[in-house]
Amino acid sequence: MTVKTTGIVLGQTPLSSRDRKLTLLTSDLGLIDVIAKGQKGGKNRYAAATEVLAYSEFCLFRGKTFYIVDAADLENNFFGLRQDLTALSLAGYFCELCRFVLPTAENGGDCLRLLLNTLYLLEQKKRSPAFLKAVFELRLLTLCGFAPDTGFCAFCGEEEGDGWYFLPAEGQLCCARCGTTLDGETLKMPLSPSIRTAITHITTVPDRRVFSFRLSPQGEAQLGLAAEAFALYHLGGRFPALDFYKTMAEPPASLPNLRKVPTNDTSQICQNPGTGQDPAPAG
Ligand SMILES: [Zn+2]
Structure with a gap:
């Protein structure tokens, strides 16, 4: 089962030379951890979309414990x-x-x-x-x-004052x-x-x-x-x-x-x- 959402990478932890665990703030699922798996040879297909501060559209596959990145399409990496x-x-x-x-x-x-x-x-x-x-x-x-x-004084109820x-x-x-x-x-x-x-x-x-x-x-x-x-x-x-x-x-x-x-x-x-x-x- 896959789910589509947009999200920004708040943090990442290397799990191996190829795989990374990402913490995403998403539009639909709140805060979630996902796994971005790398390819043989060490290169990660989604390297640009999995950097901290990268904002992407994600297609996520629901694994046993974590979501797994099935596809990621970078929209903004806040390069500036x-x-x-x-x-x-x-x-x-x-x-x-x-x-x-x-x-x-x-x-x-x-x-x-x-x-x-x-x-x-x-x-x-x-x-x-x-x-x-x-x-x-x-x-x-x-x-x-x-x-x-900030509507009034918590002690006397006064609303106006300098x-x-x-x-x-x-x-x-x-x-x-x-x-x-x-x-x-x-x-x-x-x-x-x-x-x-x-x-x-x-x-x-x-x-x-x-x-x-x-x-x-x-x-x-x-x-x-x-x-x-x-x-x-x-x-x-x-x-x-x-x-x-x-x-x-x-x-x-x-x-x-x-x-x-x-x-x-x-x-x-x-x-x-x-x-x-x-x-x-x-x-
Ligand atoms: Zn008061």
Whole structure:
């Protein structure tokens, strides 16, 4: 019995000089392991389609334990990412996150679309690595059922205000007034109204609009701190590719002071009206 699906290679392990085990994120089957068998003489027919980050249409044969690649037709190998070590290391982190959250047949297609669109924007340099990292972290967790709640203060219910804290462990907001009553143990991160709007946008809009806004470098830095803290707290994993990316990426120009609630700053976010998302390799 064979099944057709599209998917991207998140990782590969050599099983012998000829055969490889691939971890695929697919549109129909979620996260699966498949075997790509080589030919006599050591050459693998599907070498191009079985590289990490290769996106292909696969025809899979169901074996006893694993699917076996029956045919693979390469659609995009994100060649441009391989020329840029910072972008490549960030792409590696995205792959690690996708493997960690174990996408299912239900949400695998959405996770795959998010990954493909993010890689496309990264490869084409249409958004900064810092922007794409934060959007990817927050949106991926949203697709897996972990969206932060940014509608109101978790303590007093206040919905409007100029100064906020983000509580990554709780995935909630806290207003400036309630923030003064929190004990020193609670991890809280200042959040300007514009970054609160950005988080709400990332976690609630339809897929095609996820990337359709822009931030200043300072805004990207603040969003990045909140997104990473939220993702790492809720996933609780170790991501070697993230450590590597951080050794490659330039530090943000000026990180906000973490202990001070910023004043109302609307310069950090501007909606990108009407244009929607940039064209991407898969819809
Ligand atoms: Zn409050």
